[in-house]
Amino acid sequence: MQLLEVMDLCVRFSMRGEVVSAVSGISFEVAAGETVAIVGESGSGKSVTALSLTRLLPERPACEVDGHVYYRGKDVLTLPQKSLQAIRGKEIAYVFQEPSTSLNPVFTVGYQIAEAVKLHFPEEREVRQCVVKALKEVGIHEAEKRYDAYPHELSGGMLQRVMIAMALACRPKILIADEPTTALDVTIQKQILDLLRRLRERHNMAIVLITHNFSLVQNFADRVLVMFRGKIVEEGSTQAVMEHTKHPYTKALLACIPRLGQKKHRLKTIDYESL
Amino acid sequence: MKTHPLLKIQNLSIHYPILSGILRRQIGVIKAVDDVSFEVAKGKTVGLVGESGSGKTTLARSIIRLAPLTAGRIFYENIELNTLSKKNFFPFRKKIQMVFQDPFNSLNPRMTIDGIIGEPLDIHFSLSRTGRAKRIAGLLDLVQLPKNSIHRYPHEFSGGQRQRIGIARALAVEPEILLCDEPVSALDVSIQAQIINLLKDLQAELNLTYLFIAHDMAVIEHVSDTVVVLNRGKVVEQAPADVLYKDPQHEYTKMLFASIL
Numbered sequence: 001m002q003l004l005e006v007m008d009l010c011v012r013f014s015m016r017g018e019v020v021s022a023v024s025g026i027s028f029e030v031a032a033g034e035t036v037a038i039v040g041e042s043g044s045g046k047s048v049t050a051l052s053l054t055r056l057l058p059e060r061p062a063c064e065v066d067g068h069v070y071y072r073g074k075d076v077l078t079l080p081q082k083s084l085q086a087i088r089g090k091e092i093a094y095v096f097q098e099p100s101t102s103l104n105p106v107f108t109v110g111y112q113i114a115e116a117v118k119l120h121f122p123e124e125r126e127v128r129q130c131v132v133k134a135l136k137e138v139g140i141h142e143a144e145k146r147y148d149a150y151p152h153e154l155s156g157g158m159l160q161r162v163m164i165a166m167a168l169a170c171r172p173k174i175l176i177a178d179e180p181t182t183a184l185d186v187t188i189q190k191q192i193l194d195l196l197r198r199l200r201e202r203h204n205m206a207i208v209l210i211t212h213n214f215s216l217v218q219n220f221a222d223r224v225l226v227m228f229r230g231k232i233v234e235e236g237s238t239q240a241v242m243e244h245t246k247h248p249y250t251k252a253l254l255a256c257i258p259r260l261g262q263k264k265h266r267l268k269t270i271d272y273e274s275l
Numbered sequence: 276m277k278t279h280p281l282l283k284i285q286n287l288s289i290h291y292p293i294l295s296g297i298l299r300r301q302i303g304v305i306k307a308v309d310d311v312s313f314e315v316a317k318g319k320t321v322g323l324v325g326e327s328g329s330g331k332t333t334l335a336r337s338i339i340r341l342a343p344l345t346a347g348r349i350f351y352e353n354i355e356l357n358t359l360s361k362k363n364f365f366p367f368r369k370k371i372q373m374v375f376q377d378p379f380n381s382l383n384p385r386m387t388i389d390g391i392i393g394e395p396l397d398i399h400f401s402l403s404r405t406g407r408a409k410r411i412a413g414l415l416d417l418v419q420l421p422k423n424s425i426h427r428y429p430h431e432f433s434g435g436q437r438q439r440i441g442i443a444r445a446l447a448v449e450p451e452i453l454l455c456d457e458p459v460s461a462l463d464v465s466i467q468a469q470i471i472n473l474l475k476d477l478q479a480e481l482n483l484t485y486l487f488i489a490h491d492m493a494v495i496e497h498v499s500d501t502v503v504v505l506n507r508g509k510v511v512e513q514a515p516a517d518v519l520y521k522d523p524q525h526e527y528t529k530m531l532f533a534s535i536l
């Protein structure tokens with residue numbers, strides 16, 4: 001039995017009479033300890049796919065979700081609320097694309113991580129130390145002093161790291177990380193990746209990594225799914241997809257990556273008509 | 276002849292107290308920006324890079340009065356901005372536009388895109404109804420968002436689409452300088468390339484000036500004439516882009532290059 005198995009997932013939004021199809025029948029699997037990257041066009045349905053995995057999308061009729069999401073053989077999409085709560089956060093944890101939307105503005109970041117720790121390790125005595133350690137692990141300077149900071153007092157990248165610390169505090173089986181390093185400089189990004197690698201090895205944690213960053217994919221993911229307009233157009237091992245690219249969209253996308261030392265050229269873009 | 280700086284940051288410092296406990300006792304000071312000076316020449320781009328939490332956003336926000344100065348001065352064409360009255364600062368609200376790092380927080384959730392992009396137009400221009408609609412449609416097209424976006428709300432978009440709404444809004448009022456805080460971080464490399472090409476075209480056409488914050492060193496190299504490297508609130512190095520990329524001097528800058536994946 002696979003850890004996570006997504007079958008024919010479809011997501012449609014209804015907005016004032018207009019129906020928009022965000023995800024149109026995608027299927028994929030994630031094994032324990034495996035890192036699967038989802039890349040693709042902005043607006044192609046990556047975040048919506050991630051949110052649907054634990055039913056975090058708006059309710060019907062605003063949003064219709066069809067298909068199956070099996071977590072350890074149980075279909076999350078039809079699970080009763082109570083069993084769903086037990087999976088969310090504890091088994092499947094998120095780093096959301098926009099951290100400010102998921103951190104509570106009226107609580108300090110230390111408090112919020114502490115709540116996550118207490119929820120999942122009720123017997124833990126030294127919660128504050130755990131939280132400080134978690135903040136240090138994600139590279140927050142003077143972690144003890146920043147414990148009582150409110151979200152608006154932290155930088156974009158610091159919030160992103162708080163989210164990562166919070167998600168990891170629960171020792172999830174699957175970490176769903178939606179653009180987790182967009183606000184991080186390359187030195188801190190490296191530190192975070194090392195941390196994730198350690199947890200991946202030590203706890204056999206699976207990672208679903210949504211990103212626009214191909215060097216990240218190349219360095220970190222076992223497999224890649226390429227999304228384009230709500231569909232998976234290409235998938236395979238990272239090496240296969242990067243080196244023996246099949247789909248025209250993926251090929252065109254890879255050609256657009258800006259590279260160091262190419263300052264003089266105008267950046268390449270995709271001619272969507274040709275796809 | 277020496278070109279005049281459009282924007283001049285002089286010995287700028289922005290400090291925040293670190294508060295702790297229920298009583299919010301002060302236990303320290305964060306020097307978010309610590310004695311920073313640099314200039315941005317008209318029609319040029321300064322790239323601002325540095326560690327996460329090194330003060331880039333705070334610095335950019337202070338230029339449009341969203342962060343209070345502890346010390347230092349900000350000049351725009353020799354006019355000292357930070358001492359202006361609210362009324363005298365008003366014209367600069369049009370000239371200086373910012374693309375915010377966090378698109379979700381910077382877009383009013385109760386407004387449709389029509390309102391979000393139209394609002395600054397209504398404040399700074401008097402357009403006819405069709406003129407206004409045309410302009411908004413044109414802006415959406417520039418940032419590759421579908422025409423029917425205008426009746427939708429911010430939460431009904433993807434992260435990268437929201438980021439593009441922020442760019443369209445900033446461009447709407449024909450600014451002279453754009454403060455771009457991670458403007459392309461949520462975009463796939465193709466749309467990122469389109470936006471960067473667009474910004475460069477606008478610069479060539481209209482002599483626009485940019486302060487460009489990003490973590491992607493290839494993007495910074497591509498857009499910048501000069502690069503300023505911040506670390507823990509201080510400028511550790513500033514140099515023309517080609518010089519900095521060829522021969523970084525400061526330890527932190529060297530480490531940045533060494534950490535690129």
Ligand SMILES: Nc1ncnc2c1ncn2[C@@H]1O[C@H](COP(=O)(O)OP(=O)(O)OP(=O)(O)O)[C@@H](O)[C@H]1O
Pocket residue numbers: 013015020021022040041042043044045046047048049058097430431432433434435436461462463
């Ligand atoms: N709550 C919503 N209501 C209506 N439409 C939505 C909603 N959320 C997302 N969409 C639409 O669904 C599509 C997929 O969005 P999604 O956020 O999954 O894109 P994405 O691949 O994550 O893009 P990005 O890389 O820009 O973050 C987009 O066209 C978006 O406009």
Ligand SMILES: Nc1ncnc2c1ncn2[C@@H]1O[C@H](COP(=O)(O)OP(=O)(O)OP(=O)(O)O)[C@@H](O)[C@H]1O
Pocket residue numbers: 152153154155156157158183184185291292305306307325326327328329330331332333334376
């Ligand atoms: N309103 C505030 N109150 C207290 N501290 C603040 C406030 N705003 C920013 N800071 C602090 O100032 C420092 C610089 O933050 P800033 O957002 O400018 O960093 P940044 O360089 O933009 O980082 P990132 O790359 O992560 O976005 C951080 O330590 C942050 O916690």
Ligand SMILES: [Mg+2]
Pocket residue numbers: 046047048097178433434435
């Ligand atoms: Mg997304």
Ligand SMILES: [Mg+2]
Pocket residue numbers: 155156157331332333376456
């Ligand atoms: Mg910032």
